[in-house]
Amino acid sequence: MNTSPIKVTIWNENVHEKTNPAVQKLYPDGLHGTLAKKLASPELAIHTATLDEPEHGLTQDVLNNTDVLLWWGHAAHDRVVDSIVARVQQRVWDGMGIIALHSAHMSKIFRALNGTSGKLHWREVGEKERLWVIDPSHPIAAGLPEHFELPYEEMYGEPFMIAGDAKVILMSWFEGGEIFRSGFTLQRGNGKMFYFRPGHETFPSFYDPNVIKVIANAIRWARPAAFMPYPKTHVPEALENISPKDFDFGKAGIVRE
Amino acid sequence: MNTSPIKVTIWNENVHEKTNPAVQKLYPDGLHGTLAKKLASPELAIHTATLDEPEHGLTQDVLNNTDVLLWWGHAAHDRVVDSIVARVQQRVWDGMGIIALHSAHMSKIFRALNGTSGKLHWREVGEKERLWVIDPSHPIAAGLPEHFELPYEEMYGEPFMIAGDAKVILMSWFEGGEIFRSGFTLQRGNGKMFYFRPGHETFPSFYDPNVIKVIANAIRWARPAAFMPYPKTHVPEALENISPKDFDFGKAGIVRE
């Protein structure tokens, strides 16, 4: 078993923090700073990165030293450069875990991994959300109560355009009348993804112990056992004898009609 | 029930046909031309399009008049423009069916819909492939025997990097010792996808009646009942009464620590 610390990179677009006083007051160190503080543990080696850094702080070297990447974005999805999204996706295919938070449902990387639009219904009035654990045996649900509440959250409602293999761990009930698949896992190549709904920038959800527990559990769950770059591979030699053929495909033209 | 013809667009990169005499001899009308002829039926209104046409022949108007799109590409995946891939993907999300054939497993649209690399092992020696029906009740398997053979094909071997919700209908045995998930379905948004493995350009697989039957069945299966553009939607009014909150999130700063 791997007992070295899990290398975590928390990526945040860090845009609202620069312009919205309410967000500044709530998350003075940025969402990434609060998450880093709340998740701090001897088991984790936490690094942060933001949009405005060179290469968005996601150089090949940073990704090569990341076991699990957290992603929070909202206002600037389009400013994330395609080539860096492709680099992140390749790293997921090789085994890196990724945890997409809240409005990351419309990020390029979320959409690229799901193959879907990521669209949904939403309403921002600060209503009550109750999250139900629907698979209590899943490691991401470890230590959670049967359900827990967030008193003020943005609403996200179904239908949520996600991949068909989304394995749902948490589902939400909203005060205003909607429901939502709030926590689900996917696998893409060798890497694991977890999406977790809460975390609107104007609400204190990242101070909620259950929210932090879910994210901490997901980090441990998403850690790769090993990275396995999967090459497209030409295998010219057959494992079994191949019988002689009466069809010269180099010259072709023999058509069975 | 919809009894009007299904509007089918067969897209082919049409590159090998211009450079390889063996392919020219085998598919003198291009792979798209042979497919159009073999699939011809009063139930289908078939149109073809190729890479070198303006907008690759996939204008918004063409896509708006396509119920099911067939895709064959191999040598020129990178020459397909990203904005047209996005246009095709959006149309799939809205309901258009798509059938990816053979080497389309590395096309941009296949990878975008799966969220994976599409990689696999391969060998091109013209070996025997035997396709087994593993879900005989699926409409795509209608009228097929328990298994059928193609005497000369390129080998594709596992592991095949595809999405976890791939529902496998056909699996292949190869003479040289490999196995492969050769026919599988996915849903992305409102649209259905089918991937079908056979169809290397130097072999006569598109003249095989079982191969054509699978593709014809898949076209009927993938037809959308209706197109449903799914908007990202703001729903400002709640369905239920939302109780007054003691938290002024506009001013924020109340943190439950």
Next chain:
Amino acid sequence: MNTSPIKVTIWNENVHEKTNPAVQKLYPDGLHGTLAKKLASPELAIHTATLDEPEHGLTQDVLNNTDVLLWWGHAAHDRVVDSIVARVQQRVWDGMGIIALHSAHMSKIFRALNGTSGKLHWREVGEKERLWVIDPSHPIAAGLPEHFELPYEEMYGEPFMIAGDAKVILMSWFEGGEIFRSGFTLQRGNGKMFYFRPGHETFPSFYDPNVIKVIANAIRWARPAAFMPYPKTHVPEALENISPKDFDFGKAGIVRE
């Protein structure tokens, strides 16, 4: 395409109808009688059967003449004979569709098809249920609004112990604070199953047009294209040559350690 009527058998335990005056008043013809009347259509040939009939009305002959079976049970799951459950399950494996309604989540046939306990949380106070369509492109959702309400229903809450391949079409929001996967599909062998949550015996849900529309859609969706008894099959002759072996397994004893 099959244009003959779909042969539907509506099975009801018909126990509450004999003992509870409220149920008698609400469903004077029994739940099965009301369902038969509400679902009546030239496309359907509807038959009903109840627990107290010989073989519960589910003789081999009745099942052989059933394309889609509806199942409503609650108070008498244990009185359904195991051999008849096995007969129904075999018919599903051969292709018969089955629609399990409401408290059928604890029926022997539901549990046998899911492989799970079928357990859930419940509360019976006649609260509001709002059902959301989460896959609007699915045939079972055809013609439904984005969401619809039932003013008085029993609550069923998560976690709901069902199979992992449950494809969820409808999800419920409950006035009292719970959520639930209220409509999902499964395939077992060649047969399709749909579970639909509403329909408590003391509430008028089976008079609701949207509830009836879901059930009618599900009947059309679950109809088998054909019945395919799947035999366990010995295939003594190999398709390929098998090379001579140096191991006499009849005499055994050669162990590679």
Next chain:
Amino acid sequence: MNTSPIKVTIWNENVHEKTNPAVQKLYPDGLHGTLAKKLASPELAIHTATLDEPEHGLTQDVLNNTDVLLWWGHAAHDRVVDSIVARVQQRVWDGMGIIALHSAHMSKIFRALNGTSGKLHWREVGEKERLWVIDPSHPIAAGLPEHFELPYEEMYGEPFMIAGDAKVILMSWFEGGEIFRSGFTLQRGNGKMFYFRPGHETFPSFYDPNVIKVIANAIRWARPAAFMPYPKTHVPEALENISPKDFDFGKAGIVRE
């Protein structure tokens, strides 16, 4: 993390061992005895049980002290008492892992957990089987080569009647021309299942290091974090206020037609 030994019970019907000299010579301690010896590790506390013991050796106490149950059966599926199958299934629902080996595909417990018939095609000539790892990142595949061979095995061929949520980890190529989903996982309730194809009684597959590695990996993977008996639960008190209703369902009779 749980560092105490994993409590493993290896169950074997132990019938062929009593009647077939070839099996006696190959597995003198019984299949269960060989498996116990080959799997022996300080991490595992291994116990064995057989059909002929009282309660088939699967008393409630034995099951309560089992984290992961291995199951090998073939000739005597019908002699396994239903109430003991139900006891095993309940324990799986509560969290116990279960590994079904080879001909256990027709066992009562395999069929009960899948909800399917478990049927397949087969041929017993001692042909070569090559197992391919199709998800190299899965813990059950840890340490395996890309593929490995068993020189003499019974053939199992598709279609294999299993549940739709079977996550396939290994797939087989057979010398005689068939393919098969040879290793797959399921979850039922809180418990995990793994099915693994090899292990015919007249062949030395349980002496093969890769076969043993797969089973050992599966035991570690299937271990429950905790046992969680899931009760069917009445929750009379609502979490939210429920508005007064104008419908007296106790008296019923108000029907919205």
